[in-house]
Amino acid sequence: MGLLTPTVAMEKVSDISPELLREMGVDAILLDVDNTLAPPTEKEPYHDVQEWIDEIRRAGFAVVICSNNYHSRIRPFSESVGLECVAMSLKPFPFGFNRAKRKLKEKPKAVVVVGDQVYTDVLGANLAGMQSILLSPRSEEKGWSIHLRRRLERGVRAKLTIMKRGEPYVHQ
Numbered sequence: 001m002g003l004l005t006p007t008v009a010m011e012k013v014s015d016i017s018p019e020l021l022r023e024m025g026v027d028a029i030l031l032d033v034d035n036t037l038a039p040p041t042e043k044e045p046y047h048d049v050q051e052w053i054d055e056i057r058r059a060g061f062a063v064v065i066c067s068n069n070y071h072s073r074i075r076p077f078s079e080s081v082g083l084e085c086v087a088m089s090l091k092p093f094p095f096g097f098n099r100a101k102r103k104l105k106e107k108p109k110a111v112v113v114v115g116d117q118v119y120t121d122v123l124g125a126n127l128a129g130m131q132s133i134l135l136s137p138r139s140e141e142k143g144w145s146i147h148l149r150r151r152l153e154r155g156v157r158a159k160l161t162i163m164k165r166g167e168p169y170v171h172q
């Protein structure tokens with residue numbers, strides 16, 4: 001298993017069930033924002049996101065937002081969905097993950113990183129020795145840098161099995 005391979009691949013965040021997280025043995029989630037919880041430039045989350053966050057927290061999992069985007073974008077968004085956050089987290093470097101973990105009330109047994117990018121979310125999780133769930137990007141993206149990264153991701157994504165909610169857990 002390479003540094004670019006996620007533990008699990010799924011289409012969207014609401015496909016992640018409490019049962020899956022229990023099978024993975026994690027008790028805390030570090031959540032990306034852009035293209036994971038909301039379209040990159042929009043204040044409103046995707047229609048299924050708030051319900052999913054509430055479900056996961058009710059099931060006892062700790063959730064903290066960990067994004068590479070600016071404070072001005074991430075703070076108001078996190079407040080609107082009721083979560084603590086770390087902005088400018090510099091994924092794939094571990095600094096933001098460490099700051100996010102310190103925001104958890106209890107020390108987690110194991111953490112999973114959830115996000116839509118191989119070279120930030122998945123690589124960062126693997127470098128930090130954490131599990132990861134890679135999602136498919138949900139919104140159209142603009143800018144040369146993201147198009148380049150998506151092109152670089154293609155080979156990794158081509159090998160992944162996309163798991164659906166309720167399916168038996170398949171480790172990539």
Ligand SMILES: [Mg+2]
Pocket residue numbers: 032033034035036115116117
């Ligand atoms: Mg993202």
